[in-house]
Amino acid sequence: MTTAIDVFIAFCVLSGSLLVLTSALAMFRAKDALSRINVFSPATGLGMPLVIVGCYVYLLQREGFSLYHLFIGLVGFASLIIVSSIASNTLSRATLLSGSPVHRYTRPNRLAYARGEDPHVDGPAAMHEPDEAQVGDEAQVGDEPRGDDPAGN
């Protein structure tokens, strides 16, 4: 039983640290600041909570159950997810407001253009940004450029 718990703690701790390392390596692959903020979320949303779980189980094995430890662990787990999400949202808003360039392949870029006014979008088929639910319906997507064309071209 003790071995199984040790393996569980090792799994939590090592996978949490590997997620943080993966996020750090992904910073090189992301092309703009918004994408970098996006690829950081596995570290705070999954990596550090896994470290908390491993830490709590380790403490449970060492010192037994304690209501205080359970409370601290639960609040830390929830706050890592909630607080870091709010922080990422605030930082990405500030990044965009400060004029940081968005990568040119970011489409649709609804932060820069109103719907249907994106000049980089090719043709009316792409102008109607298809909802994810309708993409599978090929007949409906195929009919859309001819049927609904607000620009008239």
Place this chain on the structure above:
Amino acid sequence: MTFVFWTAIAIFAVAIGVGLVRVASAKDLGSRAIIGDLVYFAAIGILTMIAMLTDISIMLDVIFLSSLLGILATIALARILTRGHR
């Protein structure tokens, strides 16, 4: 278990090193801010591992306080980026 904790410390340290290299090579301030956040959380992970290695009973308190207060640095950097505007 000692080997596991040292391995995790090494992985966190590599993450910090990779992040610092990225800070040096990044051009925009938003990237630097978010990589600073990454280095912060990796440092918290290292502190937790050290606390587990040395059997200090405050290991959960460290993560608890740092996860609650980690937002302050990020929001301060975000405010600096926008020159005080919301």
